[in-house]
Amino acid sequence: MSMLHTAVATRGRAHTASGISVSDVSHTYGARTAGGMLALDGINLEIGDGEFHCLLGPSGCGKSTLLYLIGGFIPVQAGVISTSAGPVTAPGPDRSIVFQNFALFPWKTVKDNVLYGLRKAGFAAAEREQRAQRYIDMVHLTGFENAYPSQLSGGMQQRAAIARTLAVDPGILLMDEPFGALDAQTRRVMQEELRTIWRDSRKTVVFVTHDVQEAVFLADRISIMSARPGRIQHVIDVDLPKDRGEEILENRAFIGLSEHIWRLVREQAVAATRGAH
Amino acid sequence: MTDVLAGKPDRRRSGPSWSYTVVNTALRFSPLLLLALGWEFLGLSGLVSQQMLPGLGDIFSAFSAMLFGGDLLYNTARSISRAATGLGAAVVVGVAAGLLMASFRTVRLLINPIVQIFYPMPKSALIPVVMIWLGLGDSSKILLIFLGCLLPVVVGTYNGARGVNPFLLWSAASLGASRFEVLREVVLRAAMPDILNGCRTALAFSFILMVSSEFVIATDGVGFMISSLGDGGQYPAMFAAIFFVAGIGFAADRLYAMLSRRVLRWREA
Numbered sequence: 001m002s003m004l005h006t007a008v009a010t011r012g013r014a015h016t017a018s019g020i021s022v023s024d025v026s027h028t029y030g031a032r033t034a035g036g037m038l039a040l041d042g043i044n045l046e047i048g049d050g051e052f053h054c055l056l057g058p059s060g061c062g063k064s065t066l067l068y069l070i071g072g073f074i075p076v077q078a079g080v081i082s083t084s085a086g087p088v089t090a091p092g093p094d095r096s097i098v099f100q101n102f103a104l105f106p107w108k109t110v111k112d113n114v115l116y117g118l119r120k121a122g123f124a125a126a127e128r129e130q131r132a133q134r135y136i137d138m139v140h141l142t143g144f145e146n147a148y149p150s151q152l153s154g155g156m157q158q159r160a161a162i163a164r165t166l167a168v169d170p171g172i173l174l175m176d177e178p179f180g181a182l183d184a185q186t187r188r189v190m191q192e193e194l195r196t197i198w199r200d201s202r203k204t205v206v207f208v209t210h211d212v213q214e215a216v217f218l219a220d221r222i223s224i225m226s227a228r229p230g231r232i233q234h235v236i237d238v239d240l241p242k243d244r245g246e247e248i249l250e251n252r253a254f255i256g257l258s259e260h261i262w263r264l265v266r267e268q269a270v271a272a273t274r275g276a277h
Numbered sequence: 278m279t280d281v282l283a284g285k286p287d288r289r290r291s292g293p294s295w296s297y298t299v300v301n302t303a304l305r306f307s308p309l310l311l312l313a314l315g316w317e318f319l320g321l322s323g324l325v326s327q328q329m330l331p332g333l334g335d336i337f338s339a340f341s342a343m344l345f346g347g348d349l350l351y352n353t354a355r356s357i358s359r360a361a362t363g364l365g366a367a368v369v370v371g372v373a374a375g376l377l378m379a380s381f382r383t384v385r386l387l388i389n390p391i392v393q394i395f396y397p398m399p400k401s402a403l404i405p406v407v408m409i410w411l412g413l414g415d416s417s418k419i420l421l422i423f424l425g426c427l428l429p430v431v432v433g434t435y436n437g438a439r440g441v442n443p444f445l446l447w448s449a450a451s452l453g454a455s456r457f458e459v460l461r462e463v464v465l466r467a468a469m470p471d472i473l474n475g476c477r478t479a480l481a482f483s484f485i486l487m488v489s490s491e492f493v494i495a496t497d498g499v500g501f502m503i504s505s506l507g508d509g510g511q512y513p514a515m516f517a518a519i520f521f522v523a524g525i526g527f528a529a530d531r532l533y534a535m536l537s538r539r540v541l542r543w544r545e546a
Contacts, residue, residue: 091450
C-alpha cells in the first residue's frame with residue numbers, strides 16, 4: 001500500500017479524496033505521569049468522502065487534538081483512525097494542514113513556500129512553476145510571489161499558507177482555526193473563498209473552529225464537542241444550499257440552525273466552566 | 278567609508294545622502310580619534326615613557342617596514358590558516374552536534390553535561406595540554422582553536438533548533454518531507470539566526486586563542502611575532518603587529534556581520 005502511494009506521489013499525481021474513519025479514539029496528555037489529562041474520550045466519527053466537516057466546541061475540548069491525530073502529527077494512543085490509504089501512523093501529503101498561525105517558512109518567499117510541497121511531490125520543474133502560479137493566483141496573491149511572509153498582512157499570509165497546502169492537492173484538507181487570527185472582514189471573504197475552492201475541488205475538509213456562524217456557513221456536517229474530556233455530543237447535518245454567499249446570513253434556516261447550535265455549544269461551555277471549579 | 282567610495286548607486290539613491298553618511302562615519306570613529314590623540318599626548322608629555330607608548334608615527338613606520346620588507350604578512354597568513362581550520366572544523370562539528378542534541382534525547386543526555394562543565398572553562402588553560410598531546414606543530418594550535426570555538430556553535434545551534442516553531446515541522450511533514458529533510462530544510466534554516474550568532478562568538482574566540490596559543494607554542498604566526506618583538510624590545514613594531522591583528526579581527530567581524538545580514542535578509546523585511 002505504502003509503495004503504491006510512493007509511486008503515485010513521485011509521478012506528481014493528485015491524491016484522491018477519501019473519507020475518514022475515527023473509531024474509539026481516546027487521548028491522554030502526559031499519559032506517562034500520574035497527573036495525565038484525558039483530552040479525548042471514546043471518539044467515534046465517520047467523515048464522508050468529499051464532506052466538509054466542522055469540529056465545533058469550546059476551547060479545551062480537544063478538537064485540535066483530534067485534528068492533529070487525523071493529521072498523524074501526534075501518535076494515536078487508543079483506537080484507530082483510517083483513511084482510504086489505511087490507518088494513519090504519520091503525517092503525509094494526502095492529509096495536508098493549514099494552521100491558525102499560518103506556519104509559512106519565513107525564510108522562503110511566497111512562491112518558494114508553495115513550491116516546497118510541489119518539489120516533495122515530484123512534479124517536473126515546468127509543471128511545478130505552473131501549478132505554484134495557478135494557486136497563487138487562485139488565492140489572489142498575484143504580484144506577491146517574491147514577497148517574504150513578514151512583508152504580508154495576516155490575511156495574505158493565511159492565503160499563502162492555503163495556496164501552499166492546496167497546491168499539493170491533498171485528498172484531505174485539515175484546517176485548524178485557519179481564520180482565527182484574521183479580522184472580521186477578511187475572515188468573511190476567506191470563508192466564502194474556501195467554500196468555493198472546496199466546491200470546485202471536492203476535497204474532504206475537516207475544519208476546527210469555535211465560531212458557530214463560521215461552522216454553519218462552511219459545513220455539511222458539524223460535530224459539537226464537549227470539554228474535558230472531549231467527547232462528540234451531537235453531529236448535526238447542515239441542510240442549506242450548496243452555494244452559499246453573503247445572502248445566506250439572512251436566510252431563516254441559517255439563522256435558526258445557528259441559534260440551535262449556539263444553544264448546544266453554550267451548554268457545553270457552561271458545563272466546562274462549572275467543571276473547572 | 279569604502280562603501281561610499283566604491284559607489285553603490287542603487288543604495289545611495291534610496292539611502293541617506295552623501296554628506297550625512299560622511300558625517301555619520303566621522304562621528305562613529307571619533308572616539309578612536311580621541312584615543313589616538315590621548316595616546317600621542319601621553320607619550321609626548323613625558324608622563325609615560327616612549328618605550329611603553331611609542332609615538333603613532335614610529336608605530337606606523339615600523340608597520341610599513343614590516344609590511345613591505347618584513348614577515349608580517351607571512352606570519353598573518355600562518356595564523357589565519359590555523360584559526361580558519363580550527364574554526365571551520367568547529368562550525369561543522371558544532372552544528373551537527375547541536376542538531377543531533379536537539380533531535381535525539383539520548384544524544385542530549387550524553388552531550389549536555391559535557392557542554393555545561395566545559396562551557397565556562399577558559400580554553401587557554403588547555404594550551405599546555407594540547408602541547409603535550411600534539412607537540413609544537415600546527416595541529417596543537419588548531420586543536421585548541423577547535424575546542425574553544427566548538428561550544429558556542431553547539432550551544433547556539435542547540436538553542437536555535439530547540440526553539441523552532443513546531444508547526445513549521447508539522448507543515449513540512451504534511452507536505453511530504455522526510456524526517457531527515459525536515460531536519461536539513463526546516464530545523465537548520467529556522468535555527469540559522471542562533472547558529473550565526475554562535476559562530477560569531479566562535480569567530481572572536483578563534484582570534485583570541487590563535488594569538489594566545491602562538492605566544493606559548495609557536496615558531497611563527499602573529500602571536501609569536503608579537504611576543505618575540507616584545508622580548509627583543511622592538512616596541513613600535515610590537516604595537517604595529519598588535520594593531521594589525523586587531524584590525525584584521527575587526528574586519529573579519531564586520532565582514533561576518535554583513536554576510537549574516539545577507540543570509541538572514543528574510544527577517545528584516
